[in-house]
Amino acid sequence: MVSFVCALIGLCARLVSSLAIDSRTNCYSGAFIISLHGCNGRGAEQGYEKNYTDPLLVAIPDSFRYVLPYDGSCDDLYTYYDTVNAGVNTLKSAIEDYAEACPSSKIIIVGYSEGAHVTLNTLGGNQTDGTSPLGLSYGTQIVSILTFGDPSRAMAQSYNRGTNKAVSGVFARGASSLPNLGFYAARLLSYCDLGDIFCAPNTIGVVDDVHGSYFTGAHYVNEAVSIAVEQFYKPLGRHE
Ligand SMILES: *[C@@H]1O[C@H](CO)[C@@H](O)[C@H](O)[C@H]1NC(C)=O
Ligand SMILES: *[C@@H]1O[C@H](CO)[C@@H](O)[C@H](O)[C@H]1NC(C)=O
Numbered sequence: 105m106v107s108f109v110c111a112l113i114g115l116c117a118r119l120v121s122s123l124a125i126d127s128r129t130n131c132y133s134g135a136f137i138i139s140l141h142g143c144n145g146r147g148a149e150q151g152y153e154k155n156y157t158d159p160l161l162v163a164i165p166d167s168f169r170y171v172l173p174y175d176g177s178c179d180d181l182y183t184y185y186d187t188v189n190a191g192v193n194t195l196k197s198a199i200e201d202y203a204e205a206c207p208s209s210k211i212i213i214v215g216y217s218e219g220a221h222v223t224l225n226t227l228g229g230n231q232t233d234g235t236s237p238l239g240l241s242y243g244t245q246i247v248s249i250l251t252f253g254d255p256s257r258a259m260a261q262s263y264n265r266g267t268n269k270a271v272s273g274v275f276a277r278g279a280s281s282l283p284n285l286g287f288y289a290a291r292l293l294s295y296c297d298l299g300d301i302f303c304a305p306n307t308i309g310v311v312d313d314v315h316g317s318y319f320t321g322a323h324y325v326n327e328a329v330s331i332a333v334e335q336f337y338k339p340l341g342r343h344e
Contacts, residue, residue, distance in 0.1 A: 131206035134167030135160060135247070135336055138198060138211065140191070140219025141171070142253070143178035155319040156214045156250060159329045164336055172198060176218050184218070189235065191222035196238055199226070203242045210340065212248045212332055217302060217315065220254035220294070221275065227288055228281030237284045247343055248332035249292040252318040255302040258282055263292040265324065268304035291335050291343045295324050 137160055139153045157169045174191035178184040199211060215223035227249070229237030251257075257264070257273035261282070273296070277285075285292065296303035299314035317323055335343060 130168070131209050132166050132168050133209075134164040135210050135212045136202050136206070137161065137167055137169045138195065138213045139169055139171045140174070140195070140213070140215040140222055141176060142217030142219055143176050143184070152316070152319045153214045153216050153219070155325050156329060156332075159325065160212060160214075160332060163329065163333045170198065172219075172222075174219075174222065178218060185233075188218065188222055188225060189233070191218070192226045192235055195222055195226045199238060199242050199246070203245045207245070208340065209245065210247045210336055211245050212250075212336065213246060214250045215252070215254070216318070217253045217255065220251035221256040223249060223251060224254065224256055224277065224285060224294075225281065228277070228284040231280035237281070240287060243287060244341060244343075246288070247291055247338065247340070248335040249288060250328045250332060251292070251294045252324075253296060253300050253303050253315045254294055257294055257296050257303045261285075261294065262289050264294050264296065265327075266295040266297045266318075268296040268298045268300065268307060270298070271304055271307055273303040274301075274305050293328055293331060295328065297323070 137157050139157050141153065161167050161169060172191070172195055174194050175187045176191065177187050202209065202211065213223050215221075225235055226238055227243060227246075229235045255273045256275045256277045257268075258277040259268075259270065259272045295318055297314050297317065298304050299308045302315055304314075319325065
């Protein structure tokens with residue numbers, strides 16, 4: 105199924121991530137922005153999420169963008185789960201390292217597609233496959249989480265945005281992690297529009313690559329960036 109998905113996406117080149125984490129020496133007074141691309145590098149560093157992370161870098165002085173190096177292969181279902189779980193471990197370490205080195209600094213996470221799935225499994229865990237959630241002391245330093253086209257999206261959550269209010273994603277999140285995400289509900293936004301084959305399957309068919317349509321001012325850069333900036337300027341611990 106995922107290879108079909110990959111073919112549908114049409115952009116399956118592997119990407120090598122570039123920025124090395126330098127969190128142990130640098131604590132930013134701005135945001136440490138962690139960016140996660142989609143399956144097989146779709147929307148990688150200089151691609152889609154850049155439309156969110158660029159304006160955040162401008163709006164919040166002394167911020168740093170860390171493009172999480174994770175594989176994101178999705179040629180089949182097993183590879184997909186493997187790369188989600190490997191991504192979870194990498195993201196957890198990146199957050200823990202930065203948060204430990206810089207306990208009064210703030211983190212923003214932007215995740216697209218598989219990157220959204222990795223982000224939310226990191227924060228919420230997955231009881232079914234034994235993935236433990238990120239410790240809450242680290243989670244406190246995450247002030248804003250923006251996800252787009254999340255295949256693990258569950259319908260009817262307070263943090264859901266976008267036109268899809270009807271269905272859950274293809275890897276719908278359930279009781280094995282949703283309760284843990286409650287801790288982040290006030291600072292999490294999950295965007296998903298009707299017609300997105302991953303987060304809104306079988307809604308209005310495959311329409312104009314809805315899955316790749318979240319990256320313009322109208323959908324939803326202006327809104328998401330302004331909310332993330334607002335969250336950034338709240339004192340740590342005031343994001344509940
Ligand atoms: C949790 O793990 C199970 C077993 O691998 C998997 O079927 C399910 O899709 C996972 N849930 C999420 C939200 O990743
Ligand atoms: C990113 O934003 C620019 C304009 O700021 C727009 O032209 C471009 O289409 C956007 N990228 C995507 C993938 O939507």
